[in-house]
Amino acid sequence: MNFLEKAETDLSATFIKSGYVIKPCENPSELDKIRNKTVDLATKFLGVSTPANGGEFLDKIASLVPVEKLNSFRLHIISGLMAEPWFREAYFSCARSLVETIVGNELVMQRNIGLSIQLPGDDSSLLPLHSDSWGSECSPFEVVLWIPLVDCFGTKTMFILPPDADAKWRKKVHEFADIGTERLYQAIEPEIEWLEVPYGNVVLFTPTIMHGNRLNQESTTRWSMNIRFKGLFTPYSDKRLGEYFAPIAVRPASKIGMKFTMPGGFNE
Template sequence: MDFLEKIETDLSSAFIQNGYIIQPCENQSALERIRNKTVDLATNFLGVPYPTDPGVFLDEIVSVLPLTKLNFFRLHIISGLMAESWFREAYFSCARSLVETIVGNELVMQRNIGFSIQIPGDNSSLLPLHSDSWGSECSPFEVVLWIPLVDCYRTKSMFILPPDADAKWREKVQDFAGGGTESLYQAVEPELKWLEVPYGKVVLFTPTVMHGNRINQESTTRWSMNIRFKGLFTPYSDKRLGEYFAPIAVRAASTIGMKFTMPGGFDD
């Protein structure tokens, strides 16, 4: 039996087939608010005035940001966003119905924010080819909601190896042990999908398949965020409920069920 609606079945098939879905942000004003706050934090850190065009400012950040300050700058922005009480709900609202369709409507959300700033030519903050699920710390039930604050394409974006190709190459991973990740990357490179995600769109992907990024060879800087979601009642690995994940949507029947205790004396 499968009582999903057609739209849900179509999205589910696409996610299973491709490993990701790219779609328009479901709440443009929330995305705008997140981007404006990011620009606000960036300008405070740098002591420069608020720009007339936030998108151009982010794209062209190298003109005002010394590379030596990049990590401090990134941490300043992450802690500034996390300090905003509205941030996490705003982020979720950018893809709420998509996450509910792909994952479910009882959810936990990663407490931290992944935040990438990838300056053209910089090799200091790369995430080379990996699958989060190869280590024990990531549950294969997780999905990543990846949202760019600028237009992302080619090497300014990230790549994914679609599930069929991932399954094929995963069998051969041990053959590449000697040559390391770079040799595996070279082998899978023709089959990778580079995600084209203009500002205003979002990506939901499964981190069970190989993915990552390379040195940004475009002329402008990549700004993107990533936060994980999974079903409240799916298995937890090292990323524990309450530490790594926080519940964001718990339904009434589950609340009753979790509190329920059997009265004594009914065993016989």
């Protein structure tokens, strides 16, 4: 039986077939708020004035941030965003109905934020080909909500290997154990998809499939954020509830059930 509405069924089918969906942000004003705060944190770190165009400022940040300062710059922005009490809810609001359709409405959310700042030609910020669920840390029940703060395209974005191709190559991964991930990438490269994601859109994808990024050969900088979500009652791996994940949506029946204790005497 399937009691989902047609739109939910169609979206679910697309996600299962492609491993991802790209949709317009559901709360553009909150996305703008996140980007504006990012720009504010960046200008304070660099000691420069607030730009007239935040997106253009982020695109051209390479002219202001040398590679050797990039990590401290990135950590400054992450800590500044996480210090804002509104940030996590704002992030979730950018794709609330999308996450609820794909994952469910009783949810946990990653406590921290992933932030990628990939300068043109910089090989220090690469995320090699991988699948998060190959290790013991990631549960296959997780999804990643990936949100760009600038237009992402070409080599300035991420790539994924679609599920059918991923299943085929997953059986052959052991053949590359001694020759490395780069050789595996070269083998799968004809089948990967590069995600074109203009600012104002979001990506939800499953980390069970192979994905990653490459050297940014575009003229502008990639800025993207990622946070994981999963169903509250789905299995956890090493990333535990209360440590890596925090509950954000727990329904009343679940709260009652988790507190319920049987009275004594009935089984005696």
